[in-house]
Amino acid sequence: MIRRGIGYLIVVWLGATANFLLPRLLPGSPVEFLVGEESNRLSATQRTAVLTQFGLDRPLSEQYRSYLSGLIRLDLGSSVAYGKPVLKLIAERLPWTLLLVGSSIVLALFLGFLLASVFHWAESKRTSSALMSAVIFTGSLPPFWVGMVAIAFFAVTLHWLPSYGAGIGGSVLRHAILPIATLTLGYIPSVFLVARAALEDALGEGYVALARSHGAGPARVLLRQAGPVAALPLLNQFAMSFGVLLGGTVIVETVFAYPGLGLLLYDGILALDFPLVQGVFLLLVVTVVLANIFAELAQRKLDPRLRA
């Protein structure tokens, strides 16, 4: 267990180091990244001043050490575009993203599992094949496109729902509906595929046959026999694809101008706001590691075979 913890710590450290090295290795002067678009208008003296201010004239190892010590103190630097500390910006935006991602994950897990159960319950092969093709096709639609079309349809044409932002107080829910729906729609197909396969494996096992021989109907078999067993791979899958889930969040927030971390990252990239991008990216890496840890602990708790 401790070995895994150290492993994860190493991963976070590697992520931070990659973050550090990337801008210094790729083409372009760091000055452009640090100051933004106005770097073109700087004179040579001003450029040198910028470099000194950001410590870029110091040797690489020294820069690295101060970067790491800054991280440990949770000092992520200051955003160029917003002029505020990066940590503060992240703290402001984090709850919105949590609302979006949290609701979508819960909804997608529930609906995906439900659809997978329906797939196995269906009487005719045609129904189940059609269901699978429909779910796969839905999952193949690019989420940014779905978001755009949803806005065009529900907001612009029908005027039912607001088209951007997060709202305040009571209208938060109305603003959140379309983004959550779009994100959930994007997650459901992968949950469905994993749940379908896991249920299929479970349904082929001896204990399902035994339960049916004792008179269990499809509902009881799915809920009490196959379901609990199929939940385990689903948890595993959730952890493995958390990185992908976060990518979807970035897109949806961008399309809906939803003030979360994804939009922050996107704006930062467009504004060439180097400290902000670094900070948000590192946070995303840490989040994925946390999700992995959570899934592993949960699996250990839920699967009696692992509780040696």
Place this chain on the structure above:
Amino acid sequence: MNPRRIGAVLVAVMALAAIAGPLLAPHDPHAWVAAPFQPPSASHWLGTDDMGQDLWSAWLYGAAHSVWIALLAASGATLLGTLIGAGAGYLRGWRDFAAMRIVDFALTLPTLPLVMVVAFYAGPNLMLLILVLIFSSWARYAREIRPQAAALRDSDFVVAQRAMGATEIGIVFRHIIPSLTPMILAQFARLTQQAVLTESALCFLGLGNPRWVTWGGTLYFANARAAFLGDAWVWWALPPGIGIGLLTAGFALLGVGQPRGAALRAAMIPRGPAPEPDADHLLQVSHLDAGYPGAAVLEDLNLHLSAGEVLGLAGPSGAGKTTLVQTILGLLPQAQISRGGVWLDGQELLRMPERQRRRLRGREIAWISQAAMQSLNPVRTIGSQLREVARLEERLSVEARVSAAMEKVGLPSALKDAFPHRLSGGMRQRVVIAMVLCRHPRVLLADEPTSGLDADRANEILELLIHVCRERRMGLLLISHDPALLARHSDRLVMLEGGRIIDHVAPIAATVRQRARIEPGGRVLELSGVDFTYSGGAGLHDVSLTVQAGECVALVGPSGAGKTTIARLALGLLHPRRGTVRMLGQNLATLRGKALRTHLRGAHLIFQDPFAALPPHQRVITIVAEPLRLSGADRRTRDAAALTALAEAGLTGAYADRMVDTLSGGERQRVALARALIGLPRLIVADEPTSMLDAARKGAWLERLDALRHAHGMAVLLITHDETQAGAFCDRIVRIDEGRIVPRP
């Protein structure tokens, strides 16, 4: 309506658009060819955008861009993932550890943000985009393929190749990669899907090169340039999204496994009225015709069972015993029942509505399956599973009935809170029987209730079952492929053969043959003072064993005693911790590499499971000729020798070109025998070679081995748990128990 076929069609159409698109496009997508915001028309199928550019041409160019990038990225990711993932799983050790740490790291990087960040730092560069797509997607695939490669490394047919002296590289290219190909292809489809979506997302976010014509880019411009202010979004924004959707869906459907989804369906109802039953029995099957599409299994089958009677049903594997049982219970949705009837105490079961039939299951008619090991739900406690069954009966309290049932089968009540994986096979079988006892069925269908258990346990379980059935006046249908077992325990014995019930059973006689004495010509196998331990603790202690040239020695003992370990030591697949193993005069520990591989050709190992011991993707003649191929013989010699060996093993030349996966267990074990003989080894080690064959085939296979042994003067070490076999075919019996040789009394 096959999902895979739909996927193939979609991909083919899109591929066509990709290749032919730029040629078919009526205009240059960058050129201003018409008035802006034109709706679709004959000259502009998708209308024009806000700068008067033709949207249909843009769509075709976008198709080409997406398809090419996706295929390149997916190919790179598949190659990288296969090398690292399969390599790690197969090679193990530090390479596996290092590779998996790299995979872990790659997996924790959030994909799209990473791609965005790199695009941000490096600018829009096509080569870099493809590289980033590769590096962000290979890890998940590597992690999924690794356990498959690891499992293959230990599968019997791969071990067989090593025992024959094949090189690791040879094994990888001839066996591992072909076995992994289906998974590789499925993953390639998934990776393509992912690449299309990621790449279009990138262009949509404006991180691509504005000069490229891409679907994502078109949507970016639609968003940025006010397509949504009017109706223009319908013909501007919808088609690219649909294009992405169709292309991605095509690959996704291709990568989908064949969904079965039939597990919970009700069995079909046969046409026509039921034939009248002959007499008045508790359970009666009459004139049953059942089978699967393309294969009739049961023909005009008649069977009856009375209260308190034990009816033994014998028959070779594949005869249809399990099909019969499942049809009676109505649990076989894939079966086609064309005729016949099943009555339980006067009620006809096949034509009964499913809901009503479900009520009978467990209450009136119960079932015990073959593999008790897998009949219990692994994530629920014993007690909870027993309670669930007991709750279905109304009379006594649940807890009381569960406790009574457990006591009856001899299980301590403390086990109620245990999970199935903690129990041995025998105990799990008792739990399954206890479940039956929680209620009071009149008929029990016991399908091979003791397979997988050793002789002592098997007898105990059977005696328990029969005692219970007599006590409760239940009718017991006892199915087994072992006629001796049935003869001992049943009141009446019938046989299922050729789809019908036959009333008599041919007597099984163990023939004790006169064996010609073979002059001892030296020792072919000698183990002296061998110690070996597995990491779990079990192993061999101070084992000494000798096999002389030309003799047949039986190694007999219960399961887990160490017989397979000795087989592996003899062929140099394992090395003793202490003591020596000499095979054909040479100490195996002193040989390495090519010398060892060459020396191994003097012996051959035959495995227990005929379905795992032969490479699943090769033809019979290739498999049989393998030992000669490894010693460098040319094609013609090999083929001729293979045909001879096949004939000696009892298979005609027609088998030579067949794919091995079309053969039955008995046929496969004869192929294994041919493979063992072709190199004319001096020693054959046969590890339980007939335990998975039917009684009828066992004797025949061993007789053939015996005859060939005499003809070629080979020594045989026959590992078996069957004393009768040992006595009938071998010159000498060596007994082993718990890792030690049992001294002769």
